[in-house]
Amino acid sequence: MSSPARTLKRPGFAPVIMVLVLAEIVSAFELSMMYVTLPTLIRDFQVDANTVAWVVTAYLLVSASAGVLGGRFGDLYGRRKVLIIVLVVAGIGSLVSLIGGSLGMIILGRAIQGVTGAVLGLAFGLAREHLEEKRVPVGISMVGASALIAGAGGALIAGFMIDAFSWHGIFVFAAVLSVLAAAGISMVIPRDTAVPTRERPDYLGAVLLPVAVSAILLGFSGASKTGFASTSFIALISVGVAAAAVWAWWELRVESPIVNLRMFKNRQVALVMTATVLAAVGPLGGGNVPAQMIMQAPASLGYGLGFSPTGAGVLISSTLLVGYLFSPLGGKLAFRYGARIVFIAGLALVALVIPMILLTYGSTELFFIAMVLNSTGISLAYGALPNLLIEVVPPTHTSETAGTNTMIRNVGQSAAVAIGAYILASHTDPATAAVAREGISAAFIFVFVFAALSVAAALMLRRSPAQWVPETAGERDIRRGTVRSAEESLSSPL
Structure with missing residues (x-):
């Protein structure tokens, strides 16, 4: 007799990917929209930058942990159910920020919105659960790279909403987006068939x-x-x-741990996590600040392009959209040749972009080309990353593993921003607040070092990695009993 999971008709590829991409766009938009909003909040609430930065920090703090916790709860209790709950809670957080009327309530709402850090891991698990096996790599790649869409549109949409409705507009938009995503998941993704676990949380x-x-x-x-x-x-x-x-x-x-740390004994898992944190400190997180400095700094500084904030947003948005177009190709290449090759190619591409930028200061055309190549490399790397884990992780631990990877990436990117800001501040003229060309170069060299290290870690991945087989509770009890018996026999007198 076939299981209920096998008798259910699979939803089509396009509807599944559309709703999962929409859910991930909610998560990525929650972060990207706030960077544009910071100056408005400083002016409206008459606070300094350190205070208003908490609207970003509060989100990141919750998001990092939510990635792991949400992924684990999804594996245990049903990914569809947990994802809908996460999106609804995110919508409530947007309403808290909208109607609170104070910066403190905005920060509280932002912390609630941080639960969307769980979306990506849950989306990967649902894609693996409901797509045909041969289409999983393409679907995973498109969902993983969908953050590029949110990054491209977040700044433009947030800017329009702020101009039209002040900061209130972005929270209305975010709340509506969360509700639409939750409704889409509810209508397209079949109900969870897994029996909720009785394991003690x-x-x-x-x-x-x-x-x-x-x-x-x-x-x-x-x-x-x-x-x-x-x-x-x-x-x-x-x-x-x-x-x-x-x-x-x-x-x-x-x-029943929140994160099964024994998975790090698997060579593939350990190397993927290592490459992730190195890339997060390097090109995935550390390159954003100096790149923005180049676009908006005056040409008189020797490296600037003199763009307005709007012009810089248009340039970055267009390059990110071009990069996302390569995500289906990355998934197809991963299915045919293995995710390892695509991952290495993506990381190598973003690493090679850095010397290109360093050697072509002042050229708008070459900088644009460099940013297109950078976005393409990020798209390939983001798309291949979850596929590398899926190759060795059983379906029952997909969301947990992806959530752990998201947490590691968040911590790495946070460190990258802090270190990059420190490097730039050490090369800033106190009188003019202008960053010297040497500071921009030093920040990019720092990024390049970690980019090269991430490529080195990726090259150590095996073409045919060993599978990670989680130890069951019974096996663990037997192993512990065997060790205990051996210790007792050694300690007993002859």
């Missing part, structure tokens, strides 16, 4: 993980202002590392 792990991630992210987010030798940075990083150590110790012993 890992409450301690769920508490310790956000504490560890939040402390580390807070430390890096403030480092550009206080310095890496400041008491606050050292204290926050120490608390974060200590909490992470306790969390890791607990996760290796609990029956």
